[in-house]
Amino acid sequence: MSRTTPRVTIWNEYRHERSSPDVQRIYPAGIHEALREGLAPYGFELVTATLDEPEHGLPVEALARTDVLIWWGHRAHDEVDDEIVDRVQRRVLEGMGLIVLHSGHYSKIFKRLMGTSCALLWREADEKERLWVVKPSHPVAAGLPPYFELAKEEMYGEFFDVPDPDELVLVSWFEGGEVFRSGCAYSRGNGKIFYFRPGHETYPTYYNAHVLRVIANAVRWTADERGEAPRFGNAQPLETIALKA
Known part of the structure; x- marks a missing residue:
């Protein structure tokens, strides 16, 4: 069973938008506010948080x-x-969903949960990105066409130093010839994680309807109710547990 209305916190560093006129023109209120506005039609409960706030x-x-x-x-x-x-x-281990966007691949939390460097190749070159849906049956792919394109994006290329995804949903191709695992689904503990590649701050990527659809689908997927939390520690005999049930 899924939560009827997922409660979503959009966290953004919120530094580029305050220091770069080029980024400010695209995201005048910050990437977090653009995402909140873009996700609002999906009916989520949305709040934002930024790096320079207390805690x-x-x-x-x-x-x-x-x-x-x-x-x-x-x-x-x-x-x-x-x-x-x-x-x-x-x-996350208790069951909160986590969606990591673009350069968040190098965040402390993503590297912690992946257990690897999360390093990759990159190039800022105003290249077209074509994102292919390679697992159309996955909930994150719901309602998407077989592929969609972004006219300009930053290139991310393989090798991407992350564990093999539990499920790979999207793969990107760039004009320079590189490919990249762009939509990676994981589970850690009782929580679900989705990494989604697009979103360089100098492009209006977070106004794209397909990009927002992926993020909204990922919210629903990572917010899915889990089963009962596992029990740890000293265990009673199974017969005793069965009798109490």
Whole structure:
């Protein structure tokens, strides 16, 4: 069973938009606000949080009422406090969904959950990106065409140093010839994680209807209710547990 109305926190570093006129022209209120506006028609409960807020906008109480956390970061990964990373990791393991966007691949939380460097090749060259749906039966692919294109994006290329995804939903091709695993689904503990590649800050990617559809689908997928939380520690004999049931 899925939650009727997922509670979503959109987290954004919010540095480029305040320091670069080019980025500010595209996202005048910040990437987080563009995402909130773009996802609003899907009926989610949406709040935002940014790096420079107290506790990065992610106090214990806020995370406790978050079903899905969307994460965008780039230039200030190292400024994210390790205590907050620990806090987010605990919530993911408990069952909170996590959607990591674009350069969030290098965030502390994504590297922590993947256990690898999460490094890749990249090139800023105003290249067309074609995203192919390679697992159309996956819930994140619902309502998408076989492929869609972004006129200009930053190139990410293989090798992408992440564990093999549990399910690979999208693959990108770029004009320079590179390909990239752009839609990667994982589970960690009782939580679900989706990494989605597009979203460089100098392009209007987060106004694209197909991009927003992927993120909205990922919200629903990562917010799915889980089964009963596993029990750990000293165990009673199975017969005793069965009798109590």
